[in-house]
Amino acid sequence: MILTRLKQIAPTLSPAEYKAATYILDNPYSITRQNIQSLAANCKSSTGAIMRICKKIGIKGFAELKLLIAEDLSGDQASDGPYLIPDLEHGDSESRIIEKIISATAQNIQMIPAILDPESVRTAAEKILDASRILLVGIGASHIVAEDLYQKLLRIGIYSNCPTDEDLMLLSASCLTKKDVCIAFSYSGETSIIKKAVGEASKKDCFTIAITRYGTSSLTKTADCVLSVPASESTFRQGATLSRIDQLLIVDALYSSILSKVQNGMSLISESFNIVRTNADK
Numbered sequence: 022m023i024l025t026r027l028k029q030i031a032p033t034l035s036p037a038e039y040k041a042a043t044y045i046l047d048n049p050y051s052i053t054r055q056n057i058q059s060l061a062a063n064c065k066s067s068t069g070a071i072m073r074i075c076k077k078i079g080i081k082g083f084a085e086l087k088l089l090i091a092e093d094l095s096g097d098q099a100s101d102g103p104y105l106i107p108d109l110e111h112g113d114s115e116s117r118i119i120e121k122i123i124s125a126t127a128q129n130i131q132m133i134p135a136i137l138d139p140e141s142v143r144t145a146a147e148k149i150l151d152a153s154r155i156l157l158v159g160i161g162a163s164h165i166v167a168e169d170l171y172q173k174l175l176r177i178g179i180y181s182n183c184p185t186d187e188d189l190m191l192l193s194a195s196c197l198t199k200k201d202v203c204i205a206f207s208y209s210g211e212t213s214i215i216k217k218a219v220g221e222a223s224k225k226d227c228f229t230i231a232i233t234r235y236g237t238s239s240l241t242k243t244a245d246c247v248l249s250v251p252a253s254e255s256t257f258r259q260g261a262t263l264s265r266i267d268q269l270l271i272v273d274a275l276y277s278s279i280l281s282k283v284q285n286g287m288s289l290i291s292e293s294f295n296i297v298r299t300n301a302d303k
Contacts, residue, residue, distance in 0.1 A: 023089035024049060026078045034077070037070040045074075045090075050128050053091050053135035057083040091135040091251065092235065094128075122262075129263045132251040133270060136235045145204075145230045145246050146278035149174075152202040152228070155181035158190045158218045159206030166232070166268040167206045173276045176293040177286055187214045194221035204230045208250070208264040210238025219243050232271050234264070248275065 024046060031042045044064030045052055052060065060083075061068045075082050080089065113121070149155060155174070159167035164185065171183040184190050191214070197203060203222035207215040210233040219229050223243060231244035234252040241247050250267035280286040 022093045023078065023080070023086065024093050027074070030077055034074065035070070037066045038074050038077075040064050041066040041071050042074055045086075049090050049094060050131050053087050053094075053132050087135040091132040094132055094251075126263060126266060129251055129253045129267065130270065132253075133267065136249045136251060137271065137274065138247075138249070141246050141248055142274055142278050145248060145275055146282060148202050148228050148230070148246070149179070149204075149275075149279055150282060153200040154197065155179065155201065156190075156193050156197060156203045156218075156222065157181055157183040157206070158194070158203065158215055160187075160212055160214060162265045163206035163208060163212070163215075163232075163268065166265065166272055167204070169269060170204070170272045170276065173272070174279075177280060177283055177289045179279075190214060190218045191221055194218040194227075195225070197222050197225050197227040199226035199228075201225075201227045202230065203227050204232065205240060205244065206232050206268060207240055208234050208268065210234060210236075210240035216240065216243070232268055 027042055028046055031039060031046070034042055041060070041064045044060070044066075055063070057068050057071055061071060071083060075086055080086055157167040157171055159165075164183075167183050171181050174181050182193055184193055194203060194217075201222075203219060205215050205219045210231065216239050219231070219240065220243065222229050228246070229244045230246045230248065231240040232248045232250065233240045233244075235249040236252055248271050250264065250271055253263040253267065280290075283289070
């Protein structure tokens with residue numbers, strides 16, 4: 022764990038390096054959303070001291086440090102047992118429950134910029150815009166996220182297929198070609214039917230995009246493009262909470278990237294809004 026390594030070498034660091042190291046250890050969640058200049062200012066050190074720290078703990082630079090910190094923080098919240106909202110206790114009041122859930126969600130969201138690759142978002146958006154057909158596949162809570170992207174794409178005139186039936190997912194994937202795109206939603210990256218659908222799509226040279234948790238999984242090994250969310254929950258849990266929110270945020274980022282590349286995007290959104298509003302007024 023990178024934070025453990027940093028803590029171990031802290032006593033051997035120079036005063037300027039020690040200031041930066043102490044700040045990082047005391048504020049790990051905030052590090053994932055800072056650049057190196059803001060970190061240097063906040064810890065009253067220098068960018069040079071931060072880069073020397075990176076070298077001493079065996080990493081290439083600050084970008085890698087942020088990624089490894091995000092991975093550490095994700096690992097702290099994930100476990101092999103049932104997932105529970107952090108510190109949730111029997112008998113907690115509703116106000117306390119709300120406070121804990123909001124706090125856990127906020128901390129989790131702050132990790133996304135450190136693990137979501139902007140270049141992957143751009144690539145995914147461009148592939149979607151160039152695709153002849155788009156297939157969205159997801160099960161359970163991940164299907165809810167797939168439906169969200171399905172509706173968003175419709176608003177800007179991009180039609181996609183988002184089947185609920187598992188057999189239809191496989192059949193639809195088998196009909197794709199190299200001109201198409203398959204977007205797979207699976208937090209674990211190990212959902213059997215989703216892996217099979219991506220496998221069928223890959224057989225046809227279809228470009229595949231995975232929205233899944235950070236780290237190595239069957240989906241990350243197979244997909245052409247990976248949009249990562251924090252590994253904030255165990256795969257065995259009583260319900261998707263943080264993972265669903267994370268995936269929805271990735272969808273928003275992807276959709277916004279697509280929208281920024283569509284010349285008449287806002288007029289299409291306005292037109293679709295008026296169509297729905299006119300129907301609702303009847």
